[in-house]
Amino acid sequence: MLVLALHGGCQAVTEKPVDARLGEDDVVARARVQTAMQEAIGVPRINLARDAFGSDSLLTLEPGAFAGFGKPDTQARMPGRPEQFRLQTLDGHCLLLRVRTGQSIPLVDVLCQPVRP
Amino acid sequence: MVKEGDVIMDNLARAFRTGVTSALIGALVACGGGGGGGSVPPAAAPAPAGFDAGQFQPSSQFKNLCAAPRSGSGIPDRPGTTTDENNWLRSWSNELYLWYNEITDQNPRSFTTPDYFDRMKTSALTGSGSARDRFHFTIPTAEYEALSQSGIEAGYGAKFVITSNLPPREVRVAFISAGGPAALAGLVRGTRITSVDGASVADTSDVDTLNGGLFPDGEGETHGFEVILPGETVVRGVTLVSAEVTVDPVDNVKVLNVSGSDVGYLHFNSHIATAEAQLVDAFRFLAAQNIDDLVLDLRYNGGGFLDIANETAFMVAGANARDKVFEEIRFNDKHPVTNPVTGAQLQPDRFHETTQGFSGPEGVLLPALDLPRVFLLTTARTCSASESIINGLRGAAVEVIQIGDTTCGKPFGFYATDNCGTTYFSIQFQGVNALGFGDYPDGFGQTAGAVQTAGCRVSDDFSRELGDPDERLLSTALTWAATGSCPVGLQAMEDPDGIAIDKPGQYEARDDGQLLVEPPFPGAVLRE
Numbered sequence: 001m002l003v004l005a006l007h008g009g010c011q012a013v014t015e016k017p018v019d020a021r022l023g024e025d026d027v028v029a030r031a032r033v034q035t036a037m038q039e040a041i042g043v044p045r046i047n048l049a050r051d052a053f054g055s056d057s058l059l060t061l062e063p064g065a066f067a068g069f070g071k072p073d074t075q076a077r078m079p080g081r082p083e084q085f086r087l088q089t090l091d092g093h094c095l096l097l098r099v100r101t102g103q104s105i106p107l108v109d110v111l112c113q114p115v116r117p
Numbered sequence: 118m119v120k121e122g123d124v125i126m127d128n129l130a131r132a133f134r135t136g137v138t139s140a141l142i143g144a145l146v147a148c149g150g151g152g153g154g155g156s157v158p159p160a161a162a163p164a165p166a167g168f169d170a171g172q173f174q175p176s177s178q179f180k181n182l183c184a185a186p187r188s189g190s191g192i193p194d195r196p197g198t199t200t201d202e203n204n205w206l207r208s209w210s211n212e213l214y215l216w217y218n219e220i221t222d223q224n225p226r227s228f229t230t231p232d233y234f235d236r237m238k239t240s241a242l243t244g245s246g247s248a249r250d251r252f253h254f255t256i257p258t259a260e261y262e263a264l265s266q267s268g269i270e271a272g273y274g275a276k277f278v279i280t281s282n283l284p285p286r287e288v289r290v291a292f293i294s295a296g297g298p299a300a301l302a303g304l305v306r307g308t309r310i311t312s313v314d315g316a317s318v319a320d321t322s323d324v325d326t327l328n329g330g331l332f333p334d335g336e337g338e339t340h341g342f343e344v345i346l347p348g349e350t351v352v353r354g355v356t357l358v359s360a361e362v363t364v365d366p367v368d369n370v371k372v373l374n375v376s377g378s379d380v381g382y383l384h385f386n387s388h389i390a391t392a393e394a395q396l397v398d399a400f401r402f403l404a405a406q407n408i409d410d411l412v413l414d415l416r417y418n419g420g421g422f423l424d425i426a427n428e429t430a431f432m433v434a435g436a437n438a439r440d441k442v443f444e445e446i447r448f449n450d451k452h453p454v455t456n457p458v459t460g461a462q463l464q465p466d467r468f469h470e471t472t473q474g475f476s477g478p479e480g481v482l483l484p485a486l487d488l489p490r491v492f493l494l495t496t497a498r499t500c501s502a503s504e505s506i507i508n509g510l511r512g513a514a515v516e517v518i519q520i521g522d523t524t525c526g527k528p529f530g531f532y533a534t535d536n537c538g539t540t541y542f543s544i545q546f547q548g549v550n551a552l553g554f555g556d557y558p559d560g561f562g563q564t565a566g567a568v569q570t571a572g573c574r575v576s577d578d579f580s581r582e583l584g585d586p587d588e589r590l591l592s593t594a595l596t597w598a599a600t601g602s603c604p605v606g607l608q609a610m611e612d613p614d615g616i617a618i619d620k621p622g623q624y625e626a627r628d629d630g631q632l633l634v635e636p637p638f639p640g641a642v643l644r645e
Binding site for chain 1: 191252254256259260261262263264265266267269270271279282286324327328331332361363388389390391420421422423424446459473474475476477501502505527529530531532542548
């Protein structure tokens with residue numbers, strides 16, 4: 001929850017971010033969100049669906065699988081939880097919430113639309 | 118330039134993901150703590166010289182001391198030697214390896230790092246004579262770090278299973294996603310892949326070509342295959358172009374009426390995050406149908422998140438599992454109280470009665486069937502988290518009737534840990550059920566060495582679709598549900614090589630007349 005100070009009347013209002021999504025064909029926005037997620041968790045590559053965040057504001061990431069002859073099984077017995085991000089909007093700005101830590105990452109030059117409940 | 122604080126947060130972020138928090142905290146302590154930019158590695162701390170058998174320095178003393186340190190922001194490597202890397206492996210294994218006291222302590226100066234890691238494990242055998250530790254491996258960190266959106270992959274919409282891992286190899290289509298490239302090309306369950314991009318599946322020495330074609334890295338890759346459809350002998354040429362496909366970890370949910378009883382069927386093929394929501398939907402449907410029995414098809418489910426296994430088991434057993442322990446994780450005897458990796462206090466995990474937030478809201482009541490028994494369809498690919506379902510339910514006194522072949526035998530787990538660009542996987546914990554039982558390294562089943570379960574041993578039936586009441590495993594389960602025993606004429610025996618052979622009878626018919634051999638290490642199989 002963010003507290004926004006209103007410049008005009010020395011008042012403070014409390015607003016709550018709402019879940020958001022990206023436009024269907026907004027390739028640029030999707031790439032920026034992808035970069036923000038990679039930087040947030042410090043990994044070189046995240047593979048996203050073409051319509052990531054297009055209909056659902058919550059996105060879950062998992063380690064890649066290692067398939068094939070002679071490849072080990074890395075996913076077989078996993079304690080803990082996957083990494084998750086939630087796309088939100090607040091006051092016209094797009095935010096990326098890292099669910100595990102509560103870190104809210106402002107997304108610059110990314111347009112997102114509130115998800116209607 | 119990345120500030121050190123950012124480096125720390127990045128590393129901690131990865132630590133949370135891979136679960137190596139304390140290891141990384143140790144690494145960070147070893148890195149010093151103040152000043153300096155991320156792109157200039159701090160000077161290496163002096164490492165103790167010499168080898169004193171049985172004496173171990175803390176692994177943090179050697180963490181990130183690398184013979185070939187990487188550079189770049191967020192990279193914690195510092196200049197070191199191969200001996201430093203081996204010393205880290207030696208100390209880390211002594212601290213965390215489940216059977217640390219069965220490792221032969223050897224001089225880290227005498228080996229390359231890959232060789233030394235290979236020696237950091239037990240040589241003990243299981244009751245059946247297999248190596249107890251078959252799950253000891255490494256992956257380049259750069260490969261392991263790549264993450265993917267859950268349920269999305271580049272592929273053909275086909276699950277390939279390697280039914281014979283060594284020459285003559287065999288690869289089959291286990292199931293197909295409707296509308297995917299494989300389905301559009303006419304591939305169906307049971308299709309045999311005989312060549313990939315000109316390389317013979319059976320005997321090529323070029324397994325990279327096989328892997329590259331069967332498991333493409335990205336979209337838009339074109340690969341040529343030769344295939345034989347079930348029931349045919351003619352070899353067909355097929356070209357597939359990889360695409361973004363959605364993996365459905367739960368599919369084919371239905372209710373079959375057998376002798377007046379309603380038997381639910383559910384194919385659950387991977388414990389990935391998106392499975393949670395799909396499982397909830399499936400069990401809601403089955404609960405609404407008021408079914409009498411459930412057949413849970415885990416034959417290709419190699420595991421995944423343990424919490425999803427826990428949820429699944431609860432949705433089967435419901436009131437029969439309420440307030441009971443599903444599983445407890447145990448580390449080596451140096452860590453009886455605290456998880457040495459996460460720092461959390463060790464305590465039994467009870468059956469989850471609410472969603473855990475993997476692919477939907479957290480805390481929603483799970484539907485439950487309240488069944489006192491369940492039929493599980495299994496093969497040697499049924500592994501890890503899937504075996505936790507079996508063990509957890511047995512611990513809660515839910516009757517498990519196992520139809521198929523013996524499971525893989527993996528009650529163990531690990532926290533992947535990075536050092537110097539390599540991610541190490543070394544067994545660190547074992548899961549036990551409410552009865553304190555977790556000793557099934559030879560799997561569950563009806564074979565020698567396995568933990569014996571009720572049920573019937575039959576081999577996979579690629580001649581029919583999954584969920585077809587005449588498919589051999591499902592048919593056998595339905596027969597048991599109706600009669601309380603295996604079908605007449607069905608007995609399993611073993612040939613001298615331990616390969617299951619169905620006796621002649623109603624189950625002798627195969628689409629190609631060949632025996633199917635499960636790979637000895639099902640973990641070497643498949644993309645999930």
